[in-house]
Amino acid sequence: MIMVSSHSRSDDFFRSRDTLHLPEELRDELKVPLGEVVEAEQLSGILADVDKIVTVGDMCSLTLFEKGIAPDIAVVDFHTRRGEVGDKRGEILKIGQIVINVKSPAGELTKELWDAVSRAYESSAPVRIEVSGEEDLAALPCIWLAPPRTAVVYGLPGTGLVVVRNNTARIKVADVLTKMK
Secondary structure, three states: OOOOOHHHOOHHHHOOOOEEEOOHHHOOHHHOOOOEEEOHHHHHHHOOOOOEEEEEOHHHHHHHHHOOOOOOEEEEOOEEOOEEOHHHHHHHOOOOOEEEEEEEOOOEEEHHHHHHHHHHHHOOOOEEEEEEEOOOOOHHHHHHOOOOOEEEEEEEOOOEEEEEOOHHHHHHHHHHHHHOO
């Protein structure tokens, strides 16, 4: 079982609220990759030495899955920038053995989503977190709560796949989380 350290409890950021809202002025900050931008073909080599792989986003999760890399945690909402995932939904449903359903509206990070990520990290079986709303901010708790030797992979529209594997990203995530209202 993976223990979550006391500095990563959701109440440290939520302070008796159920939702953190992303202010407009922080949106540009989150367009800057928090890790290394890579091509899908590079993933196998880059992820070979990690203990846990976490994916955020439907197409990102599906890309890894189709390359034979099964995420330990996949956060999906069954939508892409172009709309619903359509015929890809069946493939996404093959990812994970345990399913956690949560609500998280666009531009918001809910305590429910944060706690689901925390529970998923404690699971020994692969988990798919299905978000009703939008998983746009799910990378934040995935990075903040990540145990050592974890890679968090998310898509950055127009840029590619971003692989986060280090503590410097946690500093940036903490900065963003403390500025959310």
